[in-house]
Every structure is written in C-alpha cells, then in structure tokens.
Amino acid sequence: MISSANSFHSEMTFFQKVQGLNWGLMVLIIATACVGFACLYSAAGGSMSPWASKQLMRFIVGFVGMLIIALIDIRWWYKLSWLFFFGGMALLIIVEVMGHVGMGAQRWINLGVIQLQPSEIMKIAVVMALARYFHSATIEDMRRLKFLIIPAIVIAAPVSLVLLQPDLGTSLMIIMAGTSMFFMAGASIWIFIAGAVIVCASVPIAWQFLHDYQKARVMTFLDPESDPLGAGYHIMQSKIALGSGGVEGKGFLQGTQSNLNFLPEKQTDFIFTLWAEEWGLWGGLGLLVLFWMIFLYGTWIALRARQNYSRFLVLGLIVNFSLYVFINIAMVMGLIPVVGAPLPLISYGGTSMLAALASFGLIMSASIHRDSKVTRV
Amino acid sequence: MKQNADTVKVFSRRAFVIGGLQASLLAVLGGRLAYLQVSQGQRYKMMADKNRISIKMIAPSRGEIVDRFGVPLAVNNQNFRALIVTEQAKDVEKSLRELQKIIDLSDKQIEKTIKESKKRPKFTPIEVKDDLSWEDVARIEVNLPDLPGISTDVGERRTYPFGESTAHIVGYVGAVNEKEIDKDPVLSLPGFKIGKTGIEKSFDKELRGTAGASEAEVNVIGREVRELNRIESGQGKRITLTIDGELQRFAQDRLAEQRSVSAVVMDAHTGAVYALASYPAFNPNEFTSGLSVETWQELLADAAHPLTNKAISGQYPPASTFKMIVLMAGLKSGHINANTTVYCPGHYTFGTDRFHCWKKSGHGWVNYITALAYSCDTFFYELSTEIGIENIAAMAREMGLGERLGFDLPNESAGLVADPAWKFANRGQKWQPGETIVSSIGQGSMQATPLQLAVMTARLVNGGYAVKPWVSGYVGDVPHQKEDWPKLDLNASHLAMVKKGMDTVVNSNKGTAYGSRIQEPGMEMGGKTGTAQVKRITKADRVAGIKNEDLVWQHRHHALFVGYAPVDNPRYVVSVVVEHGGGGSAAAAPIARDLMLEVQKRDPANTSIFAGQTKGKPA
Numbered sequence: 001m002i003s004s005a006n007s008f009h010s011e012m013t014f015f016q017k018v019q020g021l022n023w024g025l026m027v028l029i030i031a032t033a034c035v036g037f038a039c040l041y042s043a044a045g046g047s048m049s050p051w052a053s054k055q056l057m058r059f060i061v062g063f064v065g066m067l068i069i070a071l072i073d074i075r076w077w078y079k080l081s082w083l084f085f086f087g088g089m090a091l092l093i094i095v096e097v098m099g100h101v102g103m104g105a106q107r108w109i110n111l112g113v114i115q116l117q118p119s120e121i122m123k124i125a126v127v128m129a130l131a132r133y134f135h136s137a138t139i140e141d142m143r144r145l146k147f148l149i150i151p152a153i154v155i156a157a158p159v160s161l162v163l164l165q166p167d168l169g170t171s172l173m174i175i176m177a178g179t180s181m182f183f184m185a186g187a188s189i190w191i192f193i194a195g196a197v198i199v200c201a202s203v204p205i206a207w208q209f210l211h212d213y214q215k216a217r218v219m220t221f222l223d224p225e226s227d228p229l230g231a232g233y234h235i236m237q238s239k240i241a242l243g244s245g246g247v248e249g250k251g252f253l254q255g256t257q258s259n260l261n262f263l264p265e266k267q268t269d270f271i272f273t274l275w276a277e278e279w280g281l282w283g284g285l286g287l288l289v290l291f292w293m294i295f296l297y298g299t300w301i302a303l304r305a306r307q308n309y310s311r312f313l314v315l316g317l318i319v320n321f322s323l324y325v326f327i328n329i330a331m332v333m334g335l336i337p338v339v340g341a342p343l344p345l346i347s348y349g350g351t352s353m354l355a356a357l358a359s360f361g362l363i364m365s366a367s368i369h370r371d372s373k374v375t376r377v
Numbered sequence: 378m379k380q381n382a383d384t385v386k387v388f389s390r391r392a393f394v395i396g397g398l399q400a401s402l403l404a405v406l407g408g409r410l411a412y413l414q415v416s417q418g419q420r421y422k423m424m425a426d427k428n429r430i431s432i433k434m435i436a437p438s439r440g441e442i443v444d445r446f447g448v449p450l451a452v453n454n455q456n457f458r459a460l461i462v463t464e465q466a467k468d469v470e471k472s473l474r475e476l477q478k479i480i481d482l483s484d485k486q487i488e489k490t491i492k493e494s495k496k497r498p499k500f501t502p503i504e505v506k507d508d509l510s511w512e513d514v515a516r517i518e519v520n521l522p523d524l525p526g527i528s529t530d531v532g533e534r535r536t537y538p539f540g541e542s543t544a545h546i547v548g549y550v551g552a553v554n555e556k557e558i559d560k561d562p563v564l565s566l567p568g569f570k571i572g573k574t575g576i577e578k579s580f581d582k583e584l585r586g587t588a589g590a591s592e593a594e595v596n597v598i599g600r601e602v603r604e605l606n607r608i609e610s611g612q613g614k615r616i617t618l619t620i621d622g623e624l625q626r627f628a629q630d631r632l633a634e635q636r637s638v639s640a641v642v643m644d645a646h647t648g649a650v651y652a653l654a655s656y657p658a659f660n661p662n663e664f665t666s667g668l669s670v671e672t673w674q675e676l677l678a679d680a681a682h683p684l685t686n687k688a689i690s691g692q693y694p695p696a697s698t699f700k701m702i703v704l705m706a707g708l709k710s711g712h713i714n715a716n717t718t719v720y721c722p723g724h725y726t727f728g729t730d731r732f733h734c735w736k737k738s739g740h741g742w743v744n745y746i747t748a749l750a751y752s753c754d755t756f757f758y759e760l761s762t763e764i765g766i767e768n769i770a771a772m773a774r775e776m777g778l779g780e781r782l783g784f785d786l787p788n789e790s791a792g793l794v795a796d797p798a799w800k801f802a803n804r805g806q807k808w809q810p811g812e813t814i815v816s817s818i819g820q821g822s823m824q825a826t827p828l829q830l831a832v833m834t835a836r837l838v839n840g841g842y843a844v845k846p847w848v849s850g851y852v853g854d855v856p857h858q859k860e861d862w863p864k865l866d867l868n869a870s871h872l873a874m875v876k877k878g879m880d881t882v883v884n885s886n887k888g889t890a891y892g893s894r895i896q897e898p899g900m901e902m903g904g905k906t907g908t909a910q911v912k913r914i915t916k917a918d919r920v921a922g923i924k925n926e927d928l929v930w931q932h933r934h935h936a937l938f939v940g941y942a943p944v945d946n947p948r949y950v951v952s953v954v955v956e957h958g959g960g961g962s963a964a965a966a967p968i969a970r971d972l973m974l975e976v977q978k979r980d981p982a983n984t985s986i987f988a989g990q991t992k993g994k995p996a
Contacts, residue, residue: 017867044598100717137384138383138384139387140386179806180395183391183394183395184388184391184392184395185384186383186384186388187392209871239421240421240424240425241421241425242410242413242421243413243414243417243420243421243422243424243425244418244421244422244424245414245418246414246418246422246424247414247415247418276410276414277912280414281411281415284410284414285407285411287409288403288406288407288410290404292399292400292403295396295399296396298982299392299395299396301391303392308384308385308388311385311392312388312420313387315392315395317722320739322399322402326402327405328410329406330405330406333406333409333410333413333428335406335409336406355675359518359530
C-alpha cells in the first residue's frame with residue numbers, strides 16, 4: 001500500500017507511452033465508428049451531409065482527445081476523480097437551475113459550440129469516484145454497511161438530480177453502473193439480493209412518479225401493436241425494418257424503411273435498425289461481435305491492471321459502455337421500452353461520441369500506465 | 378498486501394461473472410435479431426412492402442345552391458387535378474419539369490407550385506394544375522414511375538349555370554387565404570375553396586360540409602394498396618333560395634339596357650326576395666377556373682362597379698320616392714289631411730332662400746294626391762317645415778331606412794336617415810331649416826339602398842307590417858324564412874291615402890309614370906318615380922338652361938322608381954335605381970314595369986319554396 005511516489009515507472013518516456021497504446025482496441029473502435037459512418041451516409045440517402053461528415057469530424061476530434069487522455073498518467077486521473085465528480089454535480093445543478101429546455105427535459109448546457117450534457121459526464125465521473133473510493137478498500141471494509149454509505153451517496157446524489165431533469169434512462173444507467181462497481185469491489189451478495197427485493201417492492205410506488213410520456217413508453221412496450229399509429233409506431237416500424245432485412249439484408253443504401261422515412265430517428269437512437277435492415281443478420285451479428293470484442297478487450301485490461309483504481313475504473317467504464325449497447329439494441333428490437341439511449345460510437349450525436357472516446361482514453365491510460373503506483377493522497 | 382490479494386481474487390472472479398453476463402446478454406440480442414430476421418423475416422418483409430397506413434382527408438362535396446323551384450344556381454362538376462407531395466418528390470422542380478413534358482404546364486404554374494411547396498408542410502399534396510382532360514390524366518398515370526411525388530385525383534369544380542345573372546346573389550368561391558384559416562382541418566386540403574361573396578360566403582359553413590377520412594395501406598412508393606377504413610365526408614347543406622332563377626335572369630337581362638343599374642323584386646308581405654339584380658355583373662365561372670389578371674383589373678377599374686352588388690350596397694338619395702314618407706309623417710303628425718292644399722308657383726321661398734320645384738312654371742294648387750302624381754316639390758317643401766325633421770326621420774326609420782335590414786347576403790349598406798342628432802354627432806354642426814326642406818324631397822344627406830326602397834314600399838302597401846328582406850329559403854331541409862312581421866304603428870286610412878297617390882302616379886294620365894303603366898287587367902302597378910340630383914344645379918346652369926343630357930355621365934341624375942302590384946291587392950314590390958340614368962319616369966319606370974309584369978306572370982308567390990332533396994319534386 002505504501003510506496004514511493006517516484007517509482008521509476010513514472011518516468012516513462014513519451015515514446016514508451018505511445019508504444020504502450022492499445023492498437024488493437026483502437027482498431028476495434030475505428031471499425032465500430034466506421035459502421036456508424038456507413039449508417040449515417042445511408043440515412044441521408046447516400047450523402048455525407050448532413051450527418052456523416054459532421055460525425056466524422058467529431059470522431060477525429062474525439063479520437064485525438066482520447067489519445068491525449070490515454071497518454072496522461074493514470075495517477076493524475078486518480079487524483080482528479082473527486083474533482084470530476086463534484087464538477088459534474090455542479091454542472092447538473094446548473095442545468096437544473098438554468099438549463100435549456102429541450103425535448104421536454106432539461107438536459108443540456110449550451111456552450112455555443114456544443115451542447116454539453118452533464119449527465120453524460122456524470123456517468124464517467126461516478127465510475128471514477130467509486131473506483132477511487134474502493135481503491136483502498138479491503139474485503140472486510142466492503143462487508144461493512146457503514147463503509148458503503150458514502151459510495152451509496154455518490155450514486156444517489158447524481159441519480160436524484162438526473163431524475164429531476166427528468167431522465168429515467170440515464171438515472172437507471174448510473175444506478176446499474178454504480179451497482180456493478182459495488183459488485184466488482186467485493187460487496188456482499190446479500191446486499192444485491194436485498195437491493196433487488198427493495199427495488200421490486202418500490203416499483204409500484206415509482207410508477208406514480210413517472211411522467212405521462214414515460215408511462216406511455218412502458219405501456220407501448222408491453223403492447224406495441226395496440227396503437228400502430230400512435231406511441232407504438234416507433235417500435236413497430238423498427239421491428240418491420242429489422243425483420244424485413246432478413247439474413248442477407250437489403251444492401252447498402254437499399255433500406256426502404258429507413259430511406260422512405262418510415263423509420264423514426266434513424267440517425268440517432270434507431271441507427272442499429274438501419275444497419276441491420278441493410279446488412280441483414282450477418283451485419284447485425286457482426287456488429288454485436290465487434291462490441292463483444294471491445295468488452296473483452298476492456299475486461300482483459302482490467303484483469304491485467306496492477307492496482308484497484310485501474311481495475312475498477314476500467315471494468316466500470318466497460319460496464320457503462322456495454323449498458324449503452326444493450327439498452328439501445330434491446331430497445332430497437334422491442335425487448336425493452338423506448339428510452340432515449342444512443343448506440344455508442346455509432347449514433348449521430350456529439351456528447352455520446354465524446355463520452356465514449358473519453359472512456360476509452362481512460363481505459364488506455366490505465367493500460368499504458370499499469371505499472372504506475374497510485375498512492376492515496 | 379494479502380488483503381489486496383483477496384480483493385484481486387474477488388475482483389477477477391466477479392469480472393468473469395460480469396463478462397459472462399455481457400456475453401449472455403449479447404447472445405440474447407443475437408437470438409432476438411435472428412428471430413426477427415429469420416423466423417419473422419417473411420412476415421416483416423410483407424409488412425415493409427406495403428408498410429404504413431396512410432390517412433387521407435376526404436374533401437366534402439360543397440352543398441348546392443338552388444332557386445325556389447330547385448333549379449341549380451351553383452353545382453359541382455368533376456375536375457381532374459395533378460397534385461404533388463414535396464416529401465415524396467424530393468426534387469420538386471425536377472418532377473414538375475418531367476410533368477411539363479407530357480402535359481401543358483406553364484413555367485408560371487411550376488414557379489407557383491414550387492413556391493407553394495416551400496410554404497406548406499412536406500407531406501401535404503399541393504395542386505399543380507386542375508381542369509385536366511381525360512387524356513392528360515391517362516398520360517400522367519402511365520408515366521407515374523418517372524414522376525416522383527406526382528399524383529392525380531378527381532376534385533370538384535364549382536359551376537354556376539346562370540353565370541352573370543346570379544353572380545351577385547350566389548357569389549363565388551376561391552382559394553382559402555391565410556386570414557380565413559380557422560380550426561376546420563378541411564381548409565388545409567389542396568385546392569379547397571371557400572365562399573368569397575354572396576350566399577357562398579354568408580352560408581359558407583353550412584355549404585362546406587365535414588371532411589371524411591380514408592385509412593389506407595400505402596406501399597413503399599406511396600401508392601394506395603387497399604383501403605382499410607373509410608369515414609365518409611358529410612356533404613355540405615343545400616341552400617334553397619327564395620330567388621326565381623328565370624325571373625332573375627330576366628331582370629339581369631332587362632337591366633343590361635342601361636350602363637349601371639340595380640333592381641329588387643320582393644314579396645310585399647313576406648319579404649322574400651324573388652330577384653335581386655345588379656348590372657353590370659361578372660362571370661363567377663371565370664373566378665373558379667382562375668381569373669386572368671387583365672379581367673380582374675378591368676373589373677376593378679370599371680366605373681359601374683361590376684363587383685359590387687349595388688342592390689344592397691349602393692346608396693343613393695331616395696329623391697322623390699321619399700315623398701311618401703314625408704306624406705305619412707305629415708298625416709301621422711296631423712299637419713296634412715285629405716283637404717290640405719298648397720299653391721305651387723314653381724318654387725318655395727323660405728326666408729331669403731328660394732327652393733325650386735322641378736317644374737319651373739309650377740303646378741298651381743295641389744293636394745296630397747296630385748302632389749304625388751305630379752311629384753310636386755313645393756307641396757313637400759312647404760309642409761316639411763311644419764312637420765319637422767324629427768317626425769320625418771322617425772317615419773323613415775319605421776319604413777326601414779337608415780339601418781341594415783339583416784339581409785342574408787354580405788356587404789349590406791345601412792343608408793342614412795339624416796336628422797339634427799346625426800348631424801351634430803357626425804359633423805358637430807347645428808341642423809339648418811333649409812336641410813329639412815331639401816330632405817323632404819329625399820335629397821341632401823338622405824341615402825337609401827335599392828333594397829331599403831323595396832322594403833319601404835312593401836311596408837307602405839302591405840298594411841303596415843315591418844317586413845324585412847330575406848333570400849335563403851331553406852338551409853338543408855330546415856326552413857329559414859321569417860314570417861309574422863310585427864305591425865307598425867300606422868293608421869290604415871293614411872296608408873290607403875298613400876297607396877291612392879301612388880296609384881295615381883302610374884295610372885292617371887297626369888302621373889309622372891303614366892307612360893310605364895301596366896295595361897294587362899288585374900296586373901296594374903302603383904309606384905313613385907324619383908330623380909336624384911348628383912351634382913348641384915347652380916344658378917348659372919339654370920340660366921344657361923343646361924340639360925341633364927349635356928352633363929358627363931358621372932354628373933347626370935340617378936333615376937329611381939319604386940312600385941307595387943297589383944294595385945288593388947298588392948303582392949309584389951319593386952325598386953329600380955338607374956345610376957346616372959336621368960329622369961325616374963323615363964329611365965327607371967319602364968324597367969320596373971317590365972319586372973312587375975314578368976313577376977306577376979310567373980307569380981312565384983303562389984308556389985311554395987322547393988324544400989330540398991327530401992321532398993322530391995318542386996311544389
């Protein structure tokens with residue numbers, strides 16, 4: 001635990017760091033992003049504008065940002081964890097107070113150039129804060145309920161602010177990612193069982209607090225064909241598009257559903273549908289495998305890490321990333337209710353792209369600096 | 378370090394659990410994808426092929442307008458149209474250029490359509506061209522694959538069989554402008570028309586009907602595959618007018634002998650209007666098929682105002698037709714009785730002012746009958762100062778002058794009954810005694826519409842009932858007529874005296890309208906001529922002996938006539954105003970005679986109004 005802050009690893013040269021970059025992971029990320037570009041090109045009816053070119057620009061900027069994050073020593077990120085968390089909290093409070101109203105919910109801060117979505121930052125910041133808190137925890141610590149109060153607050157505080165926005169999807173994702181952090185840090189299984197019981201019991205109460213549109217989404221999910229022209233329209237159209245793609249797919253730029261505008265929000269939340277309509281089962285499974293490889297790569301980095309902060313941070317971010325993937329794809333296939341969750345690296349949108357690349361930057365930083373000793377300050 | 382080792386062990390174990398969970402979730406997603414694309418693939422493929430239910434609004438058929446016998450005055454003819462939907466066309470101009478190759482389409486129409494397409498929502502069809510021939514429609518249908526976004530449909534075109542004859546009554550329809558858009562969604566249909574004037578306007582809501590809806594499956598190129606559900610549109614209501622179409626046509630043709638003229642033929646007892654003519658008119662059919670700018674400019678520039686329904690909007694000095702009111706006021710106030718006589722030397726002197734009778738040499742001794750028959754001005758000049766303007770104005774109002782009568786056509790004018798209160802309120806000046814004298818012969822500030830003059834006549838001859846005019850007999854199957862008019866506070870013997878005077882005007886060889894009497898037994902007419910001065914006759918004019926005919930048209934007198942028939946049992950009343958037509962007896966009375974003769978021959982009052990489609994044949 002107690003070691004010198006100036007171990008020789010901290011003097012890694014820039015060249016050594018670049019050598020340590022995870023080239024395999026970068027290839028996977030680029031490949032996934034290219035699927036996104038292809039989809040956006042097709043969504044615009046075979047045109048780079050308005051989406052694909054802009055998305056490409058964002059990706060390049062984000063990719064450079066990712067490399068910069070990766071090359072910064074993981075100890076810095078360790079030290080900055082709480083700062084990010086409280087900074088993120090401050091931003092959440094700011095949107096609450098003066099945030100711009102968009103889509104019926106207060107989610108953005110308009111910075112002129114981009115619209116900042118503090119809840120996206122918060123997803124990463126919660127993982128960082130929890131990784132830091134659990135970093136020095138022993139198994140015995142994890143068994144003590146009192147020890148778990150602070151991390152519980154770390155989850156509950158942003159969740160309650162995000163719920164106020166109101167953004168149910170993001171709140172649930174923060175809860176799930178946070179819970180996974182408890183799990184990987186060694187919290188007792190009984191805590192999860194107890195938690196699950198409490199959640200089940202409180203669902204009927206929580207239902208009362210849902211907004212009408214949120215209730216409608218859940219109800220529509222339960223019976224989408226009851227109202228094909230109303231709320232069930234999105235899911236029905238998405239399933240028709242997916243299904244009609246068949247095994248072979250309709251071919252690039254040939255997606256009739258998407259191109260005739262039957263498919264809603266095809267460039268953002270429903271982009272997987274477009275992909276699977278045009279590229280069929282093979283394309284869809286291929287993309288799932290691509291995501292799986294990213295998960296595995298991240299998990300491998302986490303398992304190879306030499307300190308708890310890196311372990312928890314990397315696996316937490318991978319869980320976070322995978323949650324996006326699962327929720328988005330399950331939604332467009334009609335497995336779960338429609339929630340506003342983009343498909344990371346693929347959906348059109350600045351914040352989600354930057355957030356995903358920043359996460360991979362942190363993951364790579366942990367990988368490059370696996371020998372750096374993180375000390376408690 | 379041991380503790381840390383434990384943590385690492387737990388972490389690794391749990392990381393595998395998480396990895397396993399991720400793998401199984403991915404497997405679930407892959408399985409779901411396979412289920413949708415393989416097992417359900419065929420089903421969804423079919424759904425995609427004829428995806429989407431499209432809901433279209435069905436335009437209601439506009440209600441017909443018919444005359445009292447059920448003869449159509451406004452009907453709907455089939456009209457084939459080419460439409461374009463911006464969303465489906467993608468490149469609107471390209472589609473229109475393709476269309477131009479196969480049908481006659483001007484660059485102007487293309488420009489207009491493109492402009493329209495930018496304003497309207499992308500999914501609504503926009504009319505490109507209407508009035509297409511069958512060949513055009515066939516050509517478009519065959520070439521549809523090369524014409525993205527273009528479609529054809531059968532719309533309706535409003536047609537007016539009587540053309541100009543009923544233009545001022547029936548009105549016409551036109552495209553909806555932004556101000557007219559209300560909550561009715563039907564107004565957003567492409568090419569939907571709304572009433573702009575006349576009955577088309579005043580009964581627009583009733584005529585319009587309600588939109589229906591058609592739910593249809595549409596395939597990927599937007600073509601309807603089959604209709605799933607249909608809610609029929611509700612046809613607009615039929616409006617049955619009190620107008621006798623043939624009489625109306627007769628009247629309009631008869632008026633055409635003058636440059637600018639209007640006339641009303643009305644039922645003296647019910648107020649039902651049988652003919653309401655205003656010449657010149659316009660052809661409403663040109664308005665619905667797209668009026669050229671030139672025609673429109675011509676109509677606007679014409680000094681005879683062809684776009685104005687002068688029978689209800691035109692306001693004229695009532696001139697000598699006003700004398701019955703002064704006489705009634707005098708009888709009622711007791712200043713005149715059957716024995717009152719006035720000596721007419723050709724003028725009347727009040728203070729230092731001299732008021733001329735129209736006959737320079739004078740009429741000698743006149744009583745109430747000869748005063749009307751000769752239309753002697755001096756008789757009324759002299760008595761008006763005794764009767765007083767208040768009594769005269771009150772009687773004028775009782776006769777329906779000075780305010781709108783609530784007629785069921787738009788743009789009815791109120792006319793004006795001038796009295797001291799009006800003058801003070803509007804000009805801030807005191808009423809001069811000379812104005813009473815001028816008012817007594819219906820000049821000065823007094824104004825009346827031909828419709829009001831007809832109503833005045835009706836009230837004088839129907840026994841003193843306060844009839845009001847109306848033209849809509851039935852709305853759908855619901856009668857719209859008004860009856861049981863209240864009785865005015867008038868003495869029957871006074872009314873009889875006025876009638877006797879009006880009888881003499883036409884049927885005595887001394888009367889001003891003797892030349893226009895009706896000689897068919899039982900159809901004789903009574904009435905009163907009027908000649909309204911438009912430009913003041915100056916002393917110099919009088920000395921120079923300038924005649925009305927020497928003046929430019931705009932300065933000539935208006936010719937008026939009001940009448941009723943038959944004399945012994947009045948049923949019909951008429952009013953005619955010939956703008957700048959000269960003397961009432963020469964210009965207006967002959968027209969009135971012809972109208973009265975025709976209406977009595979046709980006798981519409983003796984046939985009940987056609988009660989709409991449910992009652993079948995006209996009564």
